[in-house]
């Protein structure tokens with residue numbers, strides 16, 4: 716459940732999306748620190764992370780700054796605090812947020828359109844070129860079956876039927892369908 720506050724026309728039924736983003740970061744720092752502390756056998760019973768985000772516009776460019784204040788409510792030696800600051804800086808979610816990040820959005824379509832069939836004796840994969848949003852997901856995750864540089868670019872023989880079916884289900888656009896030939900739906904597919 717997520718929502719916006721009433722001041723932004725929401726019903727305040729849950730945290731807003733920015734809070735969820737900061738929760739993920741704060742949680743990752745806590746988990747990373749806890750694992751490190753336990754591995755070292757240090758006596759640090761409690762950790763708190765306060766995360767806040769603000770934005771500045773400079774030269775028409777919006778800069779987002781996220782501050783994470785790490786607090787140890789119990790006494791901890793200064794040297795350990797500094798080491799833990801370094802560990803927290805490099806938690807996995809920090810690396811994602813500070814790295815080269817791209818957000819892609821896809822929509823799943825299931826209407827009627829042109830279909831091309833790629834079959835072996837057991838299964839048929841149907842590709843709908845007009846629906847394909849070129850996510851690259853199929854051919855980067857299962858290159859033995861999906862080969863965009865080839866004319867016959869889908870070869871169902873390249874992996875087990877179960878693996879091909881699993882990959883087809885990961886297509887975000889509805890451009891791929893999978894059928895076992897012995898089923899009625901499989902027998903109905905158009906010829907390429």
Ligand code: SF4
Pocket residue numbers: 846847848849850851852853854885886887888889890891
């Ligand atoms: S996963 Fe689907 S949308 Fe992405 S390239 Fe393959 S067929 Fe196209």
